[in-house]
Amino acid sequence: MKALRILIRSIRDSFKSVFRNFSLSMASIACTTVTLILVGIALFLSYNVREVTTNLEKELTIVVYLKKDTKEEEKVAIQNDLELMKSADHIVESYKLKTSEEWKAEMKKESDALESTLDYLETNPLLDSIIVKVTDVKELAPTAEKLRKYEYVSSASYGEGMIENILGIFDAISFGTVAIVVALVLVTAFLINNTIKLTIFARSEEIEIMRLVGASNTAIKLPFLFEGFILGVLGSILPIVISIYGYILLFDKSGGYVFTKIITLTKPFPFVLYVSGFLLVIGSLVGMVGSYRAVRKYLKI
């Protein structure tokens, strides 16, 4: 019962203190808000980037074009080699022969102009090809290189350079956002630390009397820890609202794609709820860590 009374008193005092030092509290809350909004953006960004990267990696294929005069047995031979790469070396995920006729049919479907052009030509100008999917992005270049060595292979391409560039950019984005977020979280903890420090100084008389009349250390410390917690939670409200509505709006407006259909967005639910929960936890943790540090350093008990 006594512990409960001290707990209730601590919570009451911490709320009082938040409003008594309103301008100072607002500074901490605002800083937490800005930080958490950026944390939210970073979370959405890095999660989606990771998703896109995984999707891209799944789609990584080499298109091998065979020369016009490739014989049937040569086609069988290369497919046998690919079968070995698949079952023995586990480099190749799958491969599929796509004949020039299949290409032609597909291209004709894509646009009327292409259809009339292809119909106008007497012979099929397209080449037979094999679509090879590799198991890992790292296998792209060496596999393509191997396939180019066949005499009857006209070309083996996988968008050299571009894929690596995209993945490199995505990596940089992920790293950059994490670095910014870590820096901001530290700044916020420092600011909350300062707010609590000033609260402690403002209440030094009260603390002195509490110690004198025999208040336990816990009873003296608790209000400040709660205050940090409250600042963190209040600071996370706006970021949570923004991240939920902002992401849903972005998803609806964009139709779930950014720039091209390759880059798809993760569905809002339950994704935004996880992000919100995470923001709340980060906010309250930063608040409590900030105040705990101040209490330890400035409350000499």
Add this chain to the structure above:
Amino acid sequence: MKLIKVDHAYKVYKNGTTAIADLSVSIDKGEFVFVIGSTGCGKSTLIKMLYREEKPTKGDVIVGGINVAKLRNSKVYKLRRKLGVVFQDFKLLPKLNVYENVAFALESIGLPSDEIRPKVLKAIEAVGLKEKARNLPSELSGGEQQRVAIARAIVNDPKLLICDEPTGNLDHETSKEIMNILNDINKNLGTTIIMATHDKELVNRMKKRVLVIEQGVLASDNMKGSYKVHESLKNSN
């Protein structure tokens, strides 16, 4: 029965100053004891050791069965709940009224509100401030403010009341009033009182036990002492 036992206590501050050197003294329950001595003689250090604001460097200081020398920081509150402390500068919270200032002591240690009210009213009545329970400290005279501080110190029925120059900021007449209140508390409630003071006349009038501290040493201990004893001692030295 002994309430306080100081046994060969030493206090050397970090800067090398020796405030207390080999001091031994016992105080019984229900006693009223003055601690006197010139500024810097070590009497404040002795007083501070009794409520564990300072720890002895060597020796024991036992208050109400608790050895201050061995008391950990986190357990200081256990000692503080057994005693009350009154200072020269009152140490009241300016935004709280008389009642709230006294109640603050009990709220801080987690007493339920239905127990707080009768205790606070009793303490305020004991110092004669019932009429001013709703006044803020700024609306009270110095003497009245000190009475609030005394009420706060005795509200939890302590065995020991430590007063560090409680009349230092007050005029002659008001000091007398405060002494009467302290005397009543000592007589009626049986609370042991230890009071450090500079007020010669006050000590002479009260005819209580007087401990004289000089250069960190107990220079004299007289059961019905007066400030004169202290001065003659000083002259003979």
